[in-house]
Amino acid sequence: MIEPAIEVSDLALAYRLMRNRPGTIAELAINALRRQVRYERLWALDGVSFSVAPGELLAVVGPNGAGKSTLLRVLARVLPPGRGRVIVRGHVSPIIELGAGFNTELTGLENAVLYGALLGHDPRWLQRHGDAIAAYAGLEGFMDVPIRAYSSGMIGRLAFAVATLGTPDVLLIDEVLAVGDEEFRTRSAARIDELIGGGTAVVLVTHGMEVARSRGDRVLWLDHGRPVALGEPDHVVDAYVRSVSDPAVVAR
Amino acid sequence: MVPGGVIPAPPPRVGVRPVYDSADTGSPVLGQLRELWELRRLLRIVVARDVIVRYKRSLLGVWWTLLNPLLTVAVMWAVLSGIFHARSLGVPYIVYLLSGVLLINFFQQGVIAAGWSMAGSSGVISKVHVPPALFALSAVLAAGVTLIVSVGLLLVMMLATGVGMQPSALLVPVPLLALAMLGTGCGLLLAAAAVRVHDVIDFTQVALQLLAFVTPTFYLLSSVSEPMRTAVQFNPLTQILLLFRGLLWGSGLPPWWTWAASAGSGAVALGLGTVVLARTWRASAAML
Numbered sequence: 001m002i003e004p005a006i007e008v009s010d011l012a013l014a015y016r017l018m019r020n021r022p023g024t025i026a027e028l029a030i031n032a033l034r035r036q037v038r039y040e041r042l043w044a045l046d047g048v049s050f051s052v053a054p055g056e057l058l059a060v061v062g063p064n065g066a067g068k069s070t071l072l073r074v075l076a077r078v079l080p081p082g083r084g085r086v087i088v089r090g091h092v093s094p095i096i097e098l099g100a101g102f103n104t105e106l107t108g109l110e111n112a113v114l115y116g117a118l119l120g121h122d123p124r125w126l127q128r129h130g131d132a133i134a135a136y137a138g139l140e141g142f143m144d145v146p147i148r149a150y151s152s153g154m155i156g157r158l159a160f161a162v163a164t165l166g167t168p169d170v171l172l173i174d175e176v177l178a179v180g181d182e183e184f185r186t187r188s189a190a191r192i193d194e195l196i197g198g199g200t201a202v203v204l205v206t207h208g209m210e211v212a213r214s215r216g217d218r219v220l221w222l223d224h225g226r227p228v229a230l231g232e233p234d235h236v237v238d239a240y241v242r243s244v245s246d247p248a249v250v251a252r
Numbered sequence: 253m254v255p256g257g258v259i260p261a262p263p264p265r266v267g268v269r270p271v272y273d274s275a276d277t278g279s280p281v282l283g284q285l286r287e288l289w290e291l292r293r294l295l296r297i298v299v300a301r302d303v304i305v306r307y308k309r310s311l312l313g314v315w316w317t318l319l320n321p322l323l324t325v326a327v328m329w330a331v332l333s334g335i336f337h338a339r340s341l342g343v344p345y346i347v348y349l350l351s352g353v354l355l356i357n358f359f360q361q362g363v364i365a366a367g368w369s370m371a372g373s374s375g376v377i378s379k380v381h382v383p384p385a386l387f388a389l390s391a392v393l394a395a396g397v398t399l400i401v402s403v404g405l406l407l408v409m410m411l412a413t414g415v416g417m418q419p420s421a422l423l424v425p426v427p428l429l430a431l432a433m434l435g436t437g438c439g440l441l442l443a444a445a446a447v448r449v450h451d452v453i454d455f456t457q458v459a460l461q462l463l464a465f466v467t468p469t470f471y472l473l474s475s476v477s478e479p480m481r482t483a484v485q486f487n488p489l490t491q492i493l494l495l496f497r498g499l500l501w502g503s504g505l506p507p508w509w510t511w512a513a514s515a516g517s518g519a520v521a522l523g524l525g526t527v528v529l530a531r532t533w534r535a536s537a538a539m540l
């Protein structure tokens with residue numbers, strides 16, 4: 001049996017929010033005297049368990065604020081879990097909020113080298129293959145331009161090209177298929193298929209029900225940080241779509 | 253233009269194939285030091301980014317590196333040169349001033365830039381896993397580029413004003429390294445605190461300005477009366493500055509305690525900063 005690339009058991013994570021958030025130290029002191037400093041725990045994730053095998057695509061669906069992006073951040077080692085255990089085996093390529101880590105003052109090539117190097121690639125190799133990256137992303141002639149002149153689609157292409165270099169063991173994608181034109185969507189889908197064939201485990205957060213249905217090997221449905229269902233794509237997506245038209249289904 | 257083509261497969265990524273286990277109880281300090289070492293090639297790129305971004309939209313670009321200390325020193329010299337007499341200093345007052353201003357400027361810039369580095373790079377930090385010390389380290393190194401250029405300027409000025417050069421000037425990297433360690437350590441501490449409360453940066457800014465007055469940048473240590481002189485001597489920056497000047501134009505090598513205080517304060521600050529940032533990082537990550 002092959003070891004799973006991702007193992008998550010009973011994962012929980014709370015953001016601590018301060019009620020009556022004071023603007024100044026004086027207000028904080030007054031609130032403290034009145035015993036009005038209260039923290040509220042917002043459970044962004046609560047009791048989530050699943051595993052993803054190499055070459056498997058797990059689609060994650062759910063309404064806004066369900067904890068989907070938080071989940072990706074935990075898998076990307078950006079946020080430590082509050083409770084439970086997370087094991088991720090191998091090199092991870094996160095594409096979370098496309099290009100949000102890019103610096104708008106730097107050129108396309110400078111950003112590609114920086115982002116690629118952050119993922120652990122050799123900066124000199126990236127520098128040498130700038131032309132190939134540009135051609136792949138359809139950005140020939142734009143690589144020496146600061147990316148503040150780029151459209152969001154162009155930034156998305158560049159980020160995708162760099163994140164999918166080589167064959168990462170784990171690919172985390174947050175709505176990448178939503179940006180970009182039809183051509184980019186088709187090609188990025190083909191590239192993801194290629195990576196899956198090469199053994200990459202993919203976690204894909206999406207609001208596209210058709211995407212979840214057709215691309216997912218399994219689908220995880222999150223709501224308010226809790227797993228509502230995990231399993232067969234058609235089964236889970238149908239249940240989720242039904243719940244949206246009839247909210248009573250989720251209110252357990 | 254039709255996008256397409258195939259990017260050849262890059263060589264394997266750095267480091268051993270990582271296995272992330274959140275239940276791993278290993279030391280966060282050692283873990284982060286190992287990651288920093290694996291990503292050392294990245295450090296150069298991030299430093300270059302910091303330098304490029306800083307000067308990208310300016311006409312004079314990196315020349316500001318030289319202009320900044322020159323203008324500062326010119327104004328201070330114009331105001332203060334009547335008060336201090338060259339014969340007691342051993343070198344022209346402008347050289348004396350520049351040597352002090354360089355070191356203080358580097359320390360102030362490096363520490364403040366390191367403090368902002370986390371907040372400034374939160375876009376990256378909240379999306380890609382990187383050792384948190386990376387950006388603080390690169391902020392100090394970017395300030396170090398300025399320091400090296402301006403030390404070159406100082407050497408030129410020493411030759412031009414006929415101060416000449418002692419053989420001991422070859423040892424000048426020692427105080428500079430001690431200063432870099434001190435600045436990095438304080439920068440890491442500030443960064444660790446600033447992730448939680450931004451106010452500490454404003455506070456530090458004031459503290460650094462006051463610290464500059466407690467360092468003999470524009471006056472002689474011997475011209476300060478007790479008990480203030482003791483306070484000035486206990487400032488680690490003073491010891492590093494005395495070592496720096498002693499090596500450049502002093503007669504004979506500076507006394508051993510100046511060396512010890514410089515190296516010691518640098519090592520302690522660096523160690524403390526590394527440990528505190530690594531140990532507080534897990535709890536801070538969610539606040540970015």
